[in-house]
Amino acid sequence: MSFSEQIIHSRGVVAEHCVRLVKPFPAVTLFFSVSEQKERAKVVHASGDTFDAVWNQGVVKLRWLLDKYKLKEGWLRVDWVMHAEPLNWGELNKRLQDTKRNYFRHGLAFDSSLKHAFLEQELNANAMLYVGGDVANAQLNEKNFSTYAASRYGKKAVFDFSSEALVYVLSTQGVFCDISGDCYLLAGSGLAAGRRELPFLDTNQVSCLIETSSLYLAGQVKKNGEFFYGWHPCFDRKIATYNTLRHVSSTYAMIEAWEVTGDKTLKAAIDRSISYFTQTLIKTYALPDNQTVAYLTDTGDEIKLGGNAVCLLALVKYCEVTDTRDYMPLLEQLALGIVHMQDAATGRFDHVLNATDLSVKESFRIIYYDGEAAFGLMRLYGLTQDSRWLAAVEKAFEYFIANKHWKSHDHWLSYCVNELTRYKPEEKYFRFGIQNVSGYLDFVLQRITTYPTLLELMMAAEQMLSRLKDMPDMQPILENLDTDKFYRALDYRAHYLLNGYFWPELAMYFKNPARIVGSFFIRHHAFRVRIDDVEHYLSGFVAYKKYLQKESRVFDAAKTSILTDEKPSKFSADRQSTGNKNITVKEGPNWTVDSLLKATQGQWLRAPLSNSWRATGLCIWAPTMQPGQMVVLRPHDSKSYLSIAALNRLPFFPQAVITSETVNSIADKNIPVLHTADVGQAILNMGQFARTQMLGKIIGVTGSAGKTTTVAMLSHVLRPWGEVGQTTHNANLPQGIAWNLASIPWSAPHTVIEMAIGQMHRNSELVKPDIAVISNVEAAHLQYHHSLPEIAKKKSRIFLGMSEGGCAILNREMNEWASVYEAARARNLRIIHYGRQADCDVCLL
Structure with missing residues (x-):
């Protein structure tokens, strides 16, 4: 496939995932990189107010590049800026000192218009932040930087590396299009930044x-x-x-x-x-x-x-x-x-x-x-x-x-x-x-x-x-x-x-x-x-x-794949095809045979064929089913969870069924079956166990209004640092929280959990947040909790599951602030205030 065809083919994928920035930065910035495989990629970029305008501008620059170097076919990659953080070079140098050499996973720009900007891959592949093997941390290499910058922007371009000069740290994401025309969404910033993520290694x-x-x-x-x-x-x-x-x-x-x-x-x-x-x-x-x-x-x-x-x-x-x-x-x-x-x-x-x-x-x-x-x-x-x-x-x-x-x-x-x-x-x-x-x-x-x-x-x-x-x-x-x-x-x-x-x-x-x-x-x-x-x-x-x-691992392509409803395809050094690229299972599935038994205290009625059986999480409602999950079967005296009929209509083969019923009710003999006396309690136990296994920071969010929005915003801004686990389907009471905890990758650097006022003491004991956010105390709950002081008191129970030295982030202008503040102080938490008042740690300007 020619570069021209790849440009056409990749546009829809880029448009679907590209994000808009707020001022002072251009709303959209796109980088176009091309290589015929024999030489280093040529890179151009464009910025502007709308995706269509920037795409068209970038394609014009790209076609000029293709004509100038007589490039016909090879690899095309398109990246967009997801986030830009202003620093001065003094601050950036301190950050580089704390970063292992070649592990700085961000791009850089030298102006807020992003006119002179570089992808992370350009920086590292040209040793622009590497000064030799005897220096453990990343460090500016002015010679290499200037050499490559001149090839990108011409010798007349001037770059200021003085301590007070501004520089902008870029988080980007991209799409790669190979010579066959297949396009692959690439990971954003983080340790997997810039590469395709395999759904699962089979x-x-x-x-x-x-x-x-x-x-x-x-x-x-x-x-x-x-x-x-x-x-x-x-x-x-x-x-x-x-x-x-x-x-x-x-x-x-x-x-x-x-x-x-x-x-x-x-x-x-x-x-x-x-x-x-x-x-x-x-x-x-x-x-x-x-x-x-x-x-x-x-x-x-x-x-x-x-x-x-x-x-x-x-x-x-x-x-x-x-x-x-x-x-x-x-x-x-x-x-x-x-x-x-x-x-x-x-x-x-x-x-x-x-x-x-x-x-x-x-x-x-x-x-x-x-x-x-x-x-x-x-x-x-x-x-x-x-x-x-x-x-x-x-x-x-x-x-x-x-x-x-x-x-x-x-x-x-x-x-x-x-x-x-x-x-x-x-x-x-x-x-x-x-x-x-x-x-x-x-x-x-x-x-x-x-x-x-x-x-x-x-x-x-x-x-x-x-x-x-x-x-x-x-x-x-x-x-x-x-x-x-x-x-x-x-x-x-x-x-x-x-x-x-x-x-x-x-x-x-x-x-x-x-x-x-x-x-x-x-x-x-x-x-x-x-x-x-x-x-x-x-x-x-x-x-x-x-x-x-x-x-004979359960994810093997010998049976129905848990990744897609097709068999996983072979990939090679310059080609990978994995069926539906929007369906992925994150790396490192959570649940094993042993951990599930430890968590639920259940008993296998039909055990997995392999001790290396894995599952990624739970499905308790059929429309939420994801690849790699176990399902909870509805007891005969309940209307919750999945019925046998729903089990037979699932879009993906379940890794196991958790039930309080008999195994005979499940016709498919290939599905492992775990029996537990109470499936509701098993879900809570799984959530509690999963929390003990999580490696990253857990952020609990509560408030009378805006919890779901706050969770979404936090999840968005944390993505440049890697995968973010978060509450789905507004499940913010104990069983919903446990369901979410049981289904979030344990290796995620950050997890953001929505927590309702109802049964907050149990919510907090489940989540055990490292950071708690209380956004407001309003009259939304008076039907059940009678007064604002009572609402504040119950919201403050989010602190009960926290360890001393944890962080409470409080809205300084919320109702009953003093009550919430004292509750945080009583738990010896570090308190950060945000709001409009001048004495806030984070002040709205």
Whole structure:
């Protein structure tokens, strides 16, 4: 599809989602970015009072650009400004100091008319806020900024970076149109900013991530078998160093991927790489006892323990997937080399030898080497059943356990202990494996960088955990592991890794998009794409796909998809089609088999087929049904909830039915059924449980009038900081609040809940707001609450569920202000006033 056709095709999507700003800013500002994939995107933008006028103006500029550079087809992206915040450069520099490098996720403009403005992707892809790897935070790079600004606006454009100069921080959202004409709504500001959001990772989608990234690695293998080691994509600069350990470990990941894809190009690259490292990089040595050992040599005449380990992993895997035994003699020599580096008395490994004479260069370098060595020996044991290798690993684990290696939470140790417990299912090894992950779940959930080895850690631990659950004698080991939180962290991290994938809508802003699209990157290292970076993402997703397949997860496309009423479509590096793009399930579904039982104290009458069953929330009224939700079945003596007839007419397949009736009333045998004595109480319990799991800030809103409007406004202004959970359908009494809490993503940074005066003490105990907003006290409730003082008193009960130090936001001019203020003070809350009075913290001008 030509750019001209894409312009026509994308207009409706942009018009549907574009928002208007208030003065002093232009009502509408649109950015148009185009790339033929071989060069950095060209960007133009336009501003004005109406969408039609701005669109037409922008298209004129865009067509001039297409004609000037003779651009025919490729990628088109259109972004609009959602919010503009004025600061001076002094204030912005302070904000940058508090922001990790390359994690500033906003655009910038230099005037209120937004005449000179840049998208976030332009800033980061041109290293305009990056001054080098030795500076941890974002920082203005005036040279890079000026260079790119001159290419956008000409050399005569002047940009003032002085401390008092005004600058405007932009939050934007966009639409990406690929060469086939498919358009994808992109996330606004936040950690997923600027990329398409997959509704949910199923096996087809994970397969495509594996395919594109493994083919990227295949493309980095030269004819002689050596890799192009990596790239700094901002300016398409080759990384000049080399690391033979990472050469081999990347080959291992490619073999794992080839087992999934069977791609011929990938297999040919694997063969070239193996030939290179076995014939060129590995050297043999004769020991004094006449044994012949082999070692992978690296730069600086070093031999690394981890180098031999990854050779074992790669060659054992290659033997398994190809049925060859050609490398058995070499595997023996490599394993003997590892054993030669082990202290026979203690089990401790030396980490680095001098390649010239095998003398010890470093006894310890990095914890990774220990886990790699033990894992490599275990994998060889699995292939040969040679007891020497198992004995060496058990000796090593004596040392690992005694020295509490589990405190390092190393993914290689997770791999190793999982493999060891397959053959030696002993309590001490399982305990080590659980300790290696149990204290790390918050880190997995909260780490801002993608940190791909975290998914590897979780996947290896999950394999061990799934076996452990079937061993009754080992159950006490699980007492210190929150298994529900474990699976939530696992899924969250898998989805979070999508933020490190080079989608075309991101790659297009870098110097050579075609080189990097479909790969993975490390954002805080200047978007570095190095073979080992891609390797760890790839291995994690290979394991995640096997996990999805093994568990036959409910979201799999084998049955009716919960995302759309069509089967999910395959996506690739420059194409994704997911059916109805307006229907999405947010990343990281809330409910698991265990958490639902904990919350409801119910009993499965028809249990899910998989322990990894998931659901996103509740449906208690048929018109509100969303993909991924469970439904509450109407008791025979009630008029609430969903009838059997309504159940059969739902637009999406329910994840489960919660009922106080018998299972026989539900004809579809594929629907899991949870029985509880009282479905109303179960809803309240689920809301209460969900609140304990929420990671973000909760804002409770009450008032005699305007609650729903206030909730909507707050939700709108908070969206630039990520997903916002909010009350739907004005459900502001206890059961409605619980229903909403049970259906809001637990990872949302902000949640805004409407709370009615009725049963406010129960509402507050459910919501436990971090921030409470009381907008007004009016005569709207006198029929039930008799007087304004009584209304104020009952509204103030919103504070009862709050912790000391929470925040109360009060309308300074509302009726009965003094009463509400004293109630907030009595709870030791921080109080912020808004209104017209001069002494208000936030004053209406």
